[in-house]
Amino acid sequence: MDTPRLPVPIGEAARRCGVATSTLRYYEERALVSPSRRSGGRRWYGQEDLRRIVVVQLAQRLAESLDAWIARGVPGSVPGSGLASGLMDAHDETGGTRRGPRSAGDEPPFRPEPPLGAEPPFGSEPPFGSEPASFEGAAHRSAQSPQLPSAARLAELRRRYGRAELVESEIPGDPLVLFHTWLADALAEGVPEPNAMVVATVGVDGLPSARTVLLKGLDERGFVFYTNYGSAKAADLDAHPNAALVFPWHAMERQVRVTGSAGRVTREESAAYFASRPLESRLGAWASPQSQVVADRESLDRAYAETAERFAVTEDVPIPDFWGGYRVRPEVVEFWQGRHGRMHDRIRYRRTEGTERTGERWIVERLAP
Numbered sequence: 001m002d003t004p005r006l007p008v009p010i011g012e013a014a015r016r017c018g019v020a021t022s023t024l025r026y027y028e029e030r031a032l033v034s035p036s037r038r039s040g041g042r043r044w045y046g047q048e049d050l051r052r053i054v055v056v057q058l059a060q061r062l063a064e065s066l067d068a069w070i071a072r073g074v075p076g077s078v079p080g081s082g083l084a085s086g087l088m089d090a091h092d093e094t095g096g097t098r099r100g101p102r103s104a105g106d107e108p109p110f111r112p113e114p115p116l117g118a119e120p121p122f123g124s125e126p127p128f129g130s131e132p133a134s135f136e137g138a139a140h141r142s143a144q145s146p147q148l149p150s151a152a153r154l155a156e157l158r159r160r161y162g163r164a165e166l167v168e169s170e171i172p173g174d175p176l177v178l179f180h181t182w183l184a185d186a187l188a189e190g191v192p193e194p195n196a197m198v199v200a201t202v203g204v205d206g207l208p209s210a211r212t213v214l215l216k217g218l219d220e221r222g223f224v225f226y227t228n229y230g231s232a233k234a235a236d237l238d239a240h241p242n243a244a245l246v247f248p249w250h251a252m253e254r255q256v257r258v259t260g261s262a263g264r265v266t267r268e269e270s271a272a273y274f275a276s277r278p279l280e281s282r283l284g285a286w287a288s289p290q291s292q293v294v295a296d297r298e299s300l301d302r303a304y305a306e307t308a309e310r311f312a313v314t315e316d317v318p319i320p321d322f323w324g325g326y327r328v329r330p331e332v333v334e335f336w337q338g339r340h341g342r343m344h345d346r347i348r349y350r351r352t353e354g355t356e357r358t359g360e361r362w363i364v365e366r367l368a369p
């Protein structure tokens with residue numbers, strides 16, 4: 001690609017840094033970046049200006065995460081207290097009225113802590129297993145209420161399912177068609193991260209591991225996600241090229257499980273996807289030696305800042321050799337729909353070779369819940 005010589009006009013500067021031109025004008029208003037002006041008052045951004053834009057973005061990103069941290073009530077609340085409220089939100093007493101579906105937007109991610117001394121509302125316990133923090137107030141709270149939810153409380157957490165049914169007579173012959181319908185339903189419902197899936201792999205030592213990734217491509221060849229080829233999951237998949245996927249769509253009372261062989265996608269496919277990612281994600285891919293032990297948070301932030309600086313003046317942030325996609329070719333796909341009395345619907349599709357005449361097709365079976 002042709003690299004335009006610096007300095008560059010505002011549109012080009014915005015494109016290179018992955019921001020809107022209005023953002024650059026705002027940075028100028030706030031005296032954060034001061035491009036030179038020439039003929040007709042047009043702004044021209046030099047190498048130093050581009051570097052400053054990336055640094056300002058980085059500073060903004062760090063400030064945002066700090067704001068989020070403060071908004072969670074730190075210090076003064078038990079870190080991670082959102083987990084307990086999330087668990088309690090799912091609670092629906094047997095025989096009680098089921099809550100209607102909520103959209104993703106109206107679900108508060110964290111429930112505020114009660115004022116010290118006040119009776120904590122039901123469901124506001126700190127998360128299971130959290131250590132009492134050493135700040136003032138922790139001892140006071142523990143005198144009022146136990147730090148751990150009692151075993152009985154956890155045992156009471158349950159939901160009655162029953163919003164839909166899955167019947168053989170109404171399902172397509174191809175599991176991917178049904179998958180697309182369910183994914184569309186999850187999107188329409190506002191399920192957060194509807195394309196998030198848990199990927200389970202087998203390590204060289206034979207031990208399993210699982211983690212969440214984002215589904216970024218799907219066609220008849222399979223389910224695609226992107227990751228660092230130096231990561232633990234990549235080492236697993238390179239040694240044992242099989243994976244299991246789980247889409248946990250709890251809000252839909254649905255789950256989809258997939259198992260199949262896994263292999264790397266082509267470099268062209270990975271490069272095309274990488275190029276579509278926002279600048280900050282591309283920089284993150286370069287800066288993070290995924291799954292390696294690092295000294296501390298600061299060293300990661302430093303690596304990100306150095307990466308941002310390194311790429312600030314180049315035409316683009318290319319795909320690293322150590323980054324790309326895997327595709328899981330489904331052999332078995334199981335659809336689960338929650339039903340009353342734990343008598344759920346489970347429909348499993350198994351791929352068969354078929355005959356030369358019939359070609360490849362899917363066997364559909366119902367499984368006991």
Ligand SMILES: Cc1cc2nc3c(=O)[nH]c(=O)nc-3n(C[C@H](O)[C@H](O)[C@H](O)COP(=O)(O)O)c2cc1C
Binds near residue numbers: 193209213214228232
């Ligand atoms: C919602 C969500 C989405 C994620 N998406 C990805 C992803 O697409 N690719 C990825 O490499 N890691 C993703 N992660 C991080 C992984 O869960 C995991 O921490 C990381 O890939 C390292 O896994 P490993 O050490 O088993 O290789 C995601 C995490 C969450 C919670």
Ligand SMILES: Cc1ncc(COP(=O)(O)O)c(CN)c1O
Binds near residue numbers: 214226227277281
């Ligand atoms: C480490 C990591 N890599 C890749 C991804 C996929 O992100 P993107 O949508 O930017 O491709 C994620 C998403 N959370 C991630 O955490």
